[in-house]
Amino acid sequence: MIGLKALRHRIASIKSTQQITRAMKMVAAARLRRAQERIIEARPYAEKMREVLQSLSLRTNPEAHPLLMRREMKRVELLAITTDRGLCGSFNQNIFRRVERFLTEHHKDYAEISLTIVGRKGLEYFRRRQVPITRDYVGRFQETDYQAAATIGKDVVEAYTGETVDGVFLVYNEFRSPLVQRVMIKDLLPIEPLEVKSDYPAVEYIYEPSAEAILSELLPRYVEVQIYRALLESTAGELGARMTAMGSATENAQEMIEKLTLVYNKARQSAITTEMLEIVGGAEALR
Amino acid sequence: MAANFLLEVVTPHRLVASQEVDEITAPGAEGEFGVLPGHTPFFTTLKVGEVMFRAGKEERHMAVTWGFVEVLPDRVTILTEAAELAPEIDVERAKRAKDRAEKQLKQLRHEDKEFYSSMGALERAMNRLTVASRRR
Numbered sequence: 322m323i324g325l326k327a328l329r330h331r332i333a334s335i336k337s338t339q340q341i342t343r344a345m346k347m348v349a350a351a352r353l354r355r356a357q358e359r360i361i362e363a364r365p366y367a368e369k370m371r372e373v374l375q376s377l378s379l380r381t382n383p384e385a386h387p388l389l390m391r392r393e394m395k396r397v398e399l400l401a402i403t404t405d406r407g408l409c410g411s412f413n414q415n416i417f418r419r420v421e422r423f424l425t426e427h428h429k430d431y432a433e434i435s436l437t438i439v440g441r442k443g444l445e446y447f448r449r450r451q452v453p454i455t456r457d458y459v460g461r462f463q464e465t466d467y468q469a470a471a472t473i474g475k476d477v478v479e480a481y482t483g484e485t486v487d488g489v490f491l492v493y494n495e496f497r498s499p500l501v502q503r504v505m506i507k508d509l510l511p512i513e514p515l516e517v518k519s520d521y522p523a524v525e526y527i528y529e530p531s532a533e534a535i536l537s538e539l540l541p542r543y544v545e546v547q548i549y550r551a552l553l554e555s556t557a558g559e560l561g562a563r564m565t566a567m568g569s570a571t572e573n574a575q576e577m578i579e580k581l582t583l584v585y586n587k588a589r590q591s592a593i594t595t596e597m598l599e600i601v602g603g604a605e606a607l608r
Numbered sequence: 609m610a611a612n613f614l615l616e617v618v619t620p621h622r623l624v625a626s627q628e629v630d631e632i633t634a635p636g637a638e639g640e641f642g643v644l645p646g647h648t649p650f651f652t653t654l655k656v657g658e659v660m661f662r663a664g665k666e667e668r669h670m671a672v673t674w675g676f677v678e679v680l681p682d683r684v685t686i687l688t689e690a691a692e693l694a695p696e697i698d699v700e701r702a703k704r705a706k707d708r709a710e711k712q713l714k715q716l717r718h719e720d721k722e723f724y725s726s727m728g729a730l731e732r733a734m735n736r737l738t739v740a741s742r743r744r
Contacts (some may be wrong), residue, residue, distance in 0.1 A: 359621070366620045369687055373651075373678065467620040467689060526651040526678075529638050535676065538653055542674075542689075549620055 325592065328585045332578055339574035345408065346567035349560045353499060356557035360496065363553055367546050374539055378514075380532045387482055388512050388540045396433040398455060398486045399423060400477065400509060400548075402493040402555045403443030405460050409559050410566035412494060412502065413442045419492055419504045424452065435486070439473065439552070455480070467549055474545030481510045493551040494558040500565055502558035509547060512540060613645045615661055617670070617686045624670070624691045631662045632684055634677055643679055650679040654688060656731050658739050669694040671739035673732055690732075697740040706733035 401420050403413045424434060438444045438457040447454055456476060458469075480486050489510040494502040528535055615632060617624040632643045635657025643650075654675040661668055675688025709730035716723045 362622050363620050365623060366618050366687060369618060369685060373676070373687075470620075471689070526649045529636060529650070529652040535651065535653055539676070546620065 325585065325588055328581060328588065332581050332585065335574050335578050335581070339571055339578070342567045342570040342574060346564055346571060349564040349567060353557060353560040353564060356553065356560055357496070360550075360553045360557055363546075363550060367550060370539070370543055370546055374536070374543060376526075377532055377536045377539065380528075381536050385533070386537055386540060388478065388510060388544070389514065391511050392487055394431060394488045396435070396486050397427075397431045397488040397490065398435050398437055398477075398480065400437045400473070400489055400491050401439070401443055401447075402491075402551055403438065403440035403446075404555070404559045405441040406559075407442060408566060409563040412559055412562040413440075413446070415502070415504045416443065416492060416494065417446055419506065420447075423490075423492075423506065437473075437477070467545075470549035470552055471545050474541065474548050477510065477548075478541045478544055486510075491547065491551055493555045494562075496554045496557040496561065499561040502562060505551075507547075507551075509544060512543065611645060612663070613643075613681070614683045615686070616684070617659075617688070617691050619688055619691050621690075624693070625661075627663060629661045629663045632659065633661075634659045634686065635672070636677070643684055646681050647679050647684075649681070650677075652677055654686070656728075656735050658735065658742075659686065659691070669739050669742045671697060671736045673735075692736065692739075694739050694742050697736050699737065699740050702733045702736040702740065705729060706737065709733060 399420055401416055403416050407413075420436070427434065433453075435453045435455045436447055437455050438447060438459075441459045444454070444457045444459050458473060477489055481489060488508070491505075491507045491509045493505055495505045497503055612628045612630045614626070615629045616626045630645070633640060634643070635655050637653040637655055640657075641650075641652070654672055654677055656673050657671075659670045659672050661670070671690075671692050671694070672686070672688045673690045675686060675691075677687075678685045709726050712722065712726040713730065716726060
């Protein structure tokens, strides 16, 4: 039998762990609401940008721009978005598994597959594996702001136009609901041709400078916007995953506390019974 | 012709403004331009600078960075990476950013890649300070 004192310590320690997991769950829940709002707030910007790109591609020769041009895909890069912090269930593992599946499925299709990692957890995982990591962004972004996406976007576009890579895929967790995240893999570069809606109002604008010049300024920003949205989705997903993970950790702790308290009470009771029997026995003997 | 038109200012972070205005001036890629109601459809990129919009007698100023403007006869949409109304500008922060950029520039030469990003940072910080000074 475990000593009573040891049991008491064990219960106290689980209780303090439970306090931490409960606090983490609440913090995640509070920040999640904000993160969800930001996804919605980013929508008008992204949609407007898309709309403008569509209308521009009607007036220019879209194939002419390097970011739209397709060339033979020899070296591709995966831009994988993971988290800096842990304790969020299988959130990062799902990304790892997807990336590894991509590697095994496509290692014959491309001469070279490299990784760009966002988030400390991803870097720690892939550093130990036989995959070249071109760039990483770790702990640099306290809060997901647009600047973060712009930095990553500029690096990616530069690698693409400098022809060190011929294609870039984005791997991230999409936020479905606080309980559900889904791993997505998307083409980032070259930019997919924008399907032009035929009913788009054909307004004849005066472009200043030319439509071509505006298009080539817009396309790199479009890449940034897509990365920004992926970062926002991932942040919200991370908080959702952490909330769920910490919620079940709190429940498990509760279950354990109850079990141990039962054991403790039984042990205490039997100790008291033994003691009383001894006293009674002692008193009997003196008679 | 309508006496006023709708102005919408959108950034990746939020909708900064959405209101009826009578007049706008904005820093276009090829120079400052003004918009009055019934403007011909016009599309341009923005550079770092100041957007002014007036509704009745009330004039408001806003610092913007890179973006673009779509002008339609009854509607103007400004999409920009960052937009702050003059009273919202954090002057202390802008000053710090300006000092930082100046310090970096002193150590860099024209050939350096960082030279242009520091120049950009300096330009944005100075622009914020200029716009902030229009508070009254």
